[in-house]
Amino acid sequence: xxxxxxxxxxxxxxxxxxxxxxxxxxxxxxxxxxxxxxxxxxxxxxxxxxxxxxxxxxxxxxxxxxxxxxxxxxxxxxxxxxxxxxxxxxxxxxxxxxxxxxxxxxxxxxxxxxxx
Amino acid sequence: xxxxxxxxxxxxxxxxxxxxxxxxxxxxxxxxxxxxxxxxxxxxxxxxxxxxxxxxxxxxxxxxxxxxxxxxxxxxxxxxxxxxxxxxxxxxxxxxxxxxxxxxxxxxxx
Numbered sequence: 504x505x506x507x508x509x510x511x512x513x514x515x516x517x518x519x520x521x522x523x524x525x526x527x528x529x530x531x532x533x534x535x536x537x538x539x540x541x542x543x544x545x546x547x548x549x550x551x552x553x554x555x556x557x558x559x560x561x562x563x564x565x566x567x568x569x570x571x572x573x574x575x576x577x578x579x580x581x582x583x584x585x586x587x588x589x590x591x592x593x594x595x596x597x598x599x600x601x602x603x604x605x606x607x608x609x610x611x612x613x614x615x616x617x618x619x
Numbered sequence: 620x621x622x623x624x625x626x627x628x629x630x631x632x633x634x635x636x637x638x639x640x641x642x643x644x645x646x647x648x649x650x651x652x653x654x655x656x657x658x659x660x661x662x663x664x665x666x667x668x669x670x671x672x673x674x675x676x677x678x679x680x681x682x683x684x685x686x687x688x689x690x691x692x693x694x695x696x697x698x699x700x701x702x703x704x705x706x707x708x709x710x711x712x713x714x715x716x717x718x719x720x721x722x723x724x725x726x727x728x729x
Contacts, residue, residue: 544721545623547719
């Protein structure tokens with residue numbers, strides 16, 4: 504079990520550029536989540552996949568944000584035309600299949616985005 | 620609107636000085652209350668799930684309790700390695716996403 508892996512760990516970009524983050528969940532986990540966290544705040548939910556289907560999206564996920572999970576394995580989160588307000592830590596989490604929501608999410612170490 | 624509120628924002632303790640962190644929630648049809656620990660620069664790490672009022676869970680020096688309106692994380696005789704931000708969360712609406720509080724940053728000095 505190698506845990507949830509995120510890449511890159513740090514990204515510095517200029518306003519208006521596009522960025523893409525990748526998340527590799529724990530292999531047997533079919534649920535995958537993206538969260539965003541800014542300094543002094545708790546993680547804020549962005550979107551949720553079960554296998555390859557995107558089942559939930561937060562209103563925080565503007566049309567500049569797009570997430571995919573082809574084949575139900577790794578996931579990507581793309582931000583187009585970045586703005587300074589997009590600067591944050593982007594966290595990916597996964598959880599195993601099951602009917603009971605135990606609330607136990609396995610988080611990666613995050614991808615920190617700085618928009619200049 | 621569903622909300623999770625934590626207090627205090629920050630807490631400084633001496634090693635061995637027990638205390639409690641508070642998490643109050645206004646979530647209709649609560650389907651669990653969850654506690655996480657987050658170290659600087661890392662993702663949150665799951666600690667506990669509580670489902671019903673009166674339930675308690677323990678792990679080493681930590682004990683989580685739940686009432687109908689709030690949850691407490693009790694820290695008994697803390698050590699410096701317990702220093703971290705503690706987050707509580709609840710399921711958002713009918714989905715599986717979690718709504719997190721802002722966290723309590725605990726600092727334990729020796």
